[in-house]
Amino acid sequence: MRPSKRDELVRKALPIFYREGFHATGMDALVAETGISKTTMFKHFRTKDELILAVLRYRDETFRNWFFRKLDDTALPPKDRLAAIFDILEEWFEEPAFKGCMFIKASSEFQDPDHPAYAQSAEHKRLLQTAFRSICADAGAHDPDLLARQLLILKEGAIVAAHMGFDPEPAAIAKATAEQLIANQIDV
Template sequence: MRPNKREELVSKALTVFYQNGFHATGMDRLVAETGISKTSMYKHFRTKDELILAALRLRDERFRNWFMRRVEELAVAPRDRLLAVFDVLGEWINLDEFKGCMFIKASAEFQDRSHPIHVQSTEHKRLVYDYLSGIAAQAGARDPEQLACQLMILKEGAIVSAILNVGCDVVVQSKAAAKALIDQALASPPPTH
């Protein structure tokens, strides 16, 4: 089925925003790079912010579906899936078109925490956190929320470090740190006397 004009616009805008940022991408640039007229854009979206929100929702849907599917393709056991998160992260980081996390960028460009674009970015991260927390609970972590928080910090730090090219293999290092955290979180507590 051929996508409708609105879906086509959102998909093309997503690519342009991801490559160039949100504030740096004006409506004229969107017209030039998507081939969709301003009239058509404004027919579907009253403002650029509405288009950004639609693009972020599409990115969230595509990315989370891909991410979760790949984690589950790589590992069956919950503990192994927690580690596979970092293998999948490495697959993404090593893509030629990798330009960092669109949600980190959006929250940096729209820093007011009540702004709908910031809220949408936060929601994406919360959904990924919930996914990790669920796997941590299945794996038997003593505190699944704490482990999910720690893994999120590692994952997000790896993404930013990959963009900044900090001089180490961020995927290898973040996975090694994740393994240590997972081993600690899943270890049996010492017996009490």
């Protein structure tokens, strides 16, 4: 089935916003790069902010699906899956198009917590933490909430370090730290 113009626009706008940023990308640039007319854009989205929110929702869905599918494909027991989070991150960091986290960028550009882009970014992180918590509980962590929070913070720090390039092995360093936290929380 052929995707709708709306879906096509969201898919094509994502890499542009990811590469250039939200505020720096104007509607004229979107028209030029997507090949979708401004009239069609405004038919589907009344404002650029509505398009940004749709892009963030799409990115949330596609990233989490990709990430947790990769984690499931490891077929590891839950304890080992927690450490494998950082192997998957390393794979992402090595992609030529890697430009950091779209949600960290969005929350930096839209700093008002009531702004829909900020709220969607926070929701993405909340959903990741909830999924991590579930794996922590399955692994038998003494305090699955705490371990999930710790792993999410390590993940976010590794993303920033990879994007900024100030550490040559951010995923490996984060994984080594995660393994210590996991060992402290889960009885062998």
